[in-house]
Amino acid sequence: MKTDVILIGAGIMSATLGTLLKELAPEWEIAVFERLGQPADESSNEWNNAGTGHAALCELNYTVEKADGSIDIGKAIKINEQFQESLQFWSYLVQNKHIRNPKDFVMPIPHMSFVQGEENVAFLKKRFEQMVDNPLFKGMEFSDDPQQLKEWIPLMMEDRIVTEPIAATRIEAGTDVNFGALTRMLFEHLEHKHVNLYYKHHVEDMKRTSDNLWEVKVRNVATGEVQSHYAKFVFIGAGGGSLHLLQKSGIPEGRGIGGFPVSGLFMVCNNPDMIEQHHAKVYGKAKVGAPPMSVPHLDTRFIDGKKMLLFGPFAGFSPKFLKNGSLFDLITSVKPHNVLTMLAAGAKNMALTKYLIEQVMLSKEQRMEELREFIPHAKSEDWDVIIAGQRVQVIKDTEAGGKGTLQFGTEVVAAHDGSVAALLGASPGASTAVHVMLEVIEKCFPNEMKQWEAKIKEMIPSYGVSLMKNETLLREVQTLAAQTLGLKENMPLQIA
Template identity: 55%
Template sequence: MVRDIAESRCVPVVTDSKAAAQITDEVDVLLIGAGIMSATLGSMLKQLEPDWTQMVLERLDGPAEESSSPWNNAGTGHSALCELNYTPEVNGKIQTSKALAVNEKFQISRQFWAYLIENNLLEDPRDFIRPVPHVSFAQGADQIAYLRKRFEALHNHPLFPDMKFTDDRDEFANFLPLMAKGRDFDANPVAISWTDAGTDINYGALTKQFLAVAKSHGAEIRYGHEVTNISHFGDQWKVEAKNVHTGDTKVIKANFVFVGAGGMALPLLQKAGIPEIRGFGGFPVSGQWLRCTNEELIEQHNAKVYGKASVGAPPMSVPHLDTRVIDGKTGLLFGPYAGWTPKFLKQGSYFDLIKSLRPTNVMSLLSVGIQEMGLTKYLIEELLKDQEARMESLREYMPSARSEDWELVTAGQRVQVIKPVVGPRFGSLEFGTALINNSVGSIAGILGASPGASIAPAVMLELLERCFGDHMVEWGEKIKEMVPSYGIKLATRPDLFHEQWDRTQTILQLTDKSK
């Protein structure tokens, strides 16, 4: 940043200035939202500038209760090992650029987490990360041909270790017995590609570890505090937060503000009035899972199996039969089934969407509504599904599935980014993670969804470059210690990739599958 952020401290402030009379606290870094994004940035900044004071404001009464909750996301260590939406086929050729980019970013996550464990800043990695095979699933001749081409495009790449492919029914049945039972392989042939190098991650547990360490190192965390306004205060920010239980209002002056509030990041950045958010809109999409209640079935499946998305479906709705490990207990989910609500958070307001409308983004939303008729049709079909229709979708993956073995649970809420576009389209719907910051780097926020949590450290390194550029030289050595591959594309350095892969496999305890 242009100014010296370390001039202020998290202390009560008394002033005679009428404009600042309500200010109760002053802090170097204010993090809005107690989820994985804020927790990651706070941890990174504490390593770089241990003397900077930090405060976290969270509207709920605990950490990681929205998008970072293990029941509100897929828990996949998104590294494009199995997610087919990252490798589209264009004119008969598999496009791998997005898959490589996502994979590179996930390697940064592994390195950062390993560094924190090495330095006793995270606890037992088995509390938040487990090895689980990642599997891509194809049905029918067209999908099998696509999957074979995808395998050929990726399996020799250093970032996709030990990838395998089979269309043999016996091998399929041996690996995925639940998916083979009752399947007519003659009528509907199948194929899979997979790697044992995949992971299942409890981002809620990881967030809690981050925040526990932050609190022990002096960060103040205020739960039950909802941010109601963000406004300029000279070259700083004044953030108003209401105690949701008492109604009391606190006003914090901050040099740097990060908005990691999930779906509410858009309206909060709008309140801040930064020009960079003009024209941006949000399209909320909710989700549901079928959760297996039969322990015998759960024990028979150990994989994250991703298939092809339906036409018009957003990437976050790619169907998968998904082994999860949450708080030490193995579970099995299928979904997600998309839904719709105008809420921007699972525990949000039905007026969230309306309140986000501005003269600068209305045309973007209307334009996307006209362009994305396939998505609209898909959402309507999903909303009309009853339990039997959901089970039919599950039976495409698990033909023998019985309704009595599955229960419906509500998943998290996501707000897809609608970006302003200059030209006749006005706006475009983006299915990814977008970083927004103002020109002087004093405020930033995260919009969007998947791959989201999986690439949080990579996103935060980009934030540091954008918002703290004048510190990057002095921070360079420490950043390289935290992330040895920083500034290097591992795809061009297989030696470094294998070195860091082996290192993080050991530190994250991903080598012994019995653990």
């Protein structure tokens, strides 16, 4: 069975790439293979991620304090501009009636950073002063006044005994994004565009053929039947399962890369009164020795139209690369070409290993103690524990970090001829899906880019432009996104 494009995995990445390609090349035939019974059942599922529209408004790990005491906001600027591209593309889809009811997947919610202790307050104030004059972060407020904080976060300030400096930043222009709902909407749209969706179909192998196509062997999970599908281009967007498939592709660009799985838990509030008292996503600062993905945060979420309150994540370890994966995933990912890299990573990250073991051993009451740093009067009976998704952090050799460097972020690995690309890594992931999939398109379809550029700019007006340096365009795209996505009433348009 031949097709133009094969997408492996029915998550937000494949949904975004498929939707972009159907706009750019409507005549192309696309097939999607998903091992589970429906889209968005792994990392993209609303219960398997934090649901934060990552725009670096509150995530302190995106702004690093340098040796001279200054704050580097370069990564925050980059992530914010990438999230703006996602908002623009979603606006385009709503305007053109490709998806409906934006409030089913995106809601306005203030984003806040909260810290305690003299050093952390000084850091937060410097960060605020560095960011507030940047057009991307206009509207950000800072306060170290407990009375002001009571207005912003009453649930967190109730019964709090303030014995050391505390402070917070707040910006109205944040979002809560239900990536599971958005993914399902996009696949419904793709089905209407005659994309072939194969659920309960597991990709077992892939290899290059003599006529420069990719042969993808797919097993029907229900019947056991195995078929070969052929395509000019294959995208591997299988979350934690991408590394194994990248290795099976045999492309040299995938050699030497390993993966380290990290699982997560969230605590979910079951007390409606508490849920109503909190209306923000509040990010704290990771403890010393903790990985960036473990930054604690207290989140207002909107899932299936219902307001919820979650706290976490608590990191854990499982050798599985997917929540529905195999206990042998980690060991089978070790190959002759990456074994030294993996061993070096193990030696370098003993502190991380120790941290993960400690997290796995936590009792519910110990987790409650961490929650009480955010909500001093939190009661155990008001909170339930849920298991979130698996993330596989990339391990590779780098110039800066040396052999076996653990990477935190999202990474595209593409063949030199652009015939196959794989997405590896984790946060900010889904929030920057549009930017990352445009990167895939640029790498893999260079010959088509000239004719596609006008259409891309129609969908994403800021494509190829620095919004930080073009305030007029920034105001235009923010205004359009706010109006189209139903965010205008609650989200300041950040017009100077």
